[in-house]
Amino acid sequence: KAGVTQTPRYLIKTRGQQVTLSCSPISGHRSVSWYQQTPGQGLQFLFEYFSETQRNKGNFPGRFSGRQFSNSRSEMNVSTLELGDSALYLCASSLVDRDAGELFFGEGSRLTVL
Amino acid sequence: AQSVSQHNHHVILSEAASLELGCNYSYGGTVNLFWYVQYPGQHLQLLLKYFSGDPLVKGIKGFEAEFIKSKFSFNLRKPSVQWSDTAEYFCAVNAQPNAGKSTFGDGTTLTVKP
Numbered sequence: 001k002a003g004v005t006q007t008p009r010y011l012i013k014t015r016g017q018q019v020t021l022s023c024s025p026i027s028g029h030r031s032v033s034w035y036q037q038t039p040g041q042g043l044q045f046l047f048e049y050f051s052e053t054q055r056n057k058g059n060f061p062g063r064f065s066g067r068q069f070s071n072s073r074s075e076m077n078v079s080t081l082e083l084g085d086s087a088l089y090l091c092a093s094s095l096v097d098r099d100a101g102e103l104f105f106g107e108g109s110r111l112t113v114l
Numbered sequence: 115a116q117s118v119s120q121h122n123h124h125v126i127l128s129e130a131a132s133l134e135l136g137c138n139y140s141y142g143g144t145v146n147l148f149w150y151v152q153y154p155g156q157h158l159q160l161l162l163k164y165f166s167g168d169p170l171v172k173g174i175k176g177f178e179a180e181f182i183k184s185k186f187s188f189n190l191r192k193p194s195v196q197w198s199d200t201a202e203y204f205c206a207v208n209a210q211p212n213a214g215k216s217t218f219g220d221g222t223t224l225t226v227k228p
Contacts, residue, residue, distance in 0.1 A: 033214030048214035101208035
């Protein structure tokens with residue numbers, strides 16, 4: 001069974017640009033959530049999508065957005081990039097119907113903003 | 115809002131030493147509790163989980179954790195660590211069963227000296 005796949009793995013952007021990250025969950029997983037991981041802040045919850053609807057949202061500005069497609073694949077977008085957006089962005093999928101929130105993580109997309 | 119506190123940021127042990135990593139959470143309702151591990155160069159993966167029942171849960175690689183409801187704690191233990199246990203360990207709480215919003219502690223980096 002394939003794991004959670006995130007693309008791209010690494011990317012470099014400059015301030016003011018925007019970026020789109022992609023996540024393919026484990027087959028059969030309907031929930032996809034996104035986390036930002038930084039050395040100073042740890043893992044911070046961005047948002048969660050289930051059945052193409054945003055079900056939970058963390059405390060991030062509106063520059064951070066996401067969506068989920070009918071095949072459960074998800075994308076997140078960050079507009080008007082700032083230096084502080086440099087981080088590892090992790091996608092996690094979950095079965096939801098059972099295993100009560102056990103998360104399966106991808107390897108992450110490492111974003112560097114210059 | 116829920117929060118998770120991990121007591122130690124960095125722990126250094128020699129092989130065969132015993133390990134205990136502290137985790138306390140703040141939330142008044144029913145929670146599901148997790149420990150995730152991130153080995154160097156690898157993605158986050160589940161170490162063990164507690165949903166209900168026996169408060170002493172066993173995970174992979176000889177790890178165990180005890181849920182003490184009265185203390186809002188979920189400490190991770192291993193009787194004898196190995197060099198291969200060198201990793202970063204995250205405690206997480208999910209207060210919404212069947213949802214992808216987990217709150218993570220800041221992580222504890224464990225270094226095991228051979």
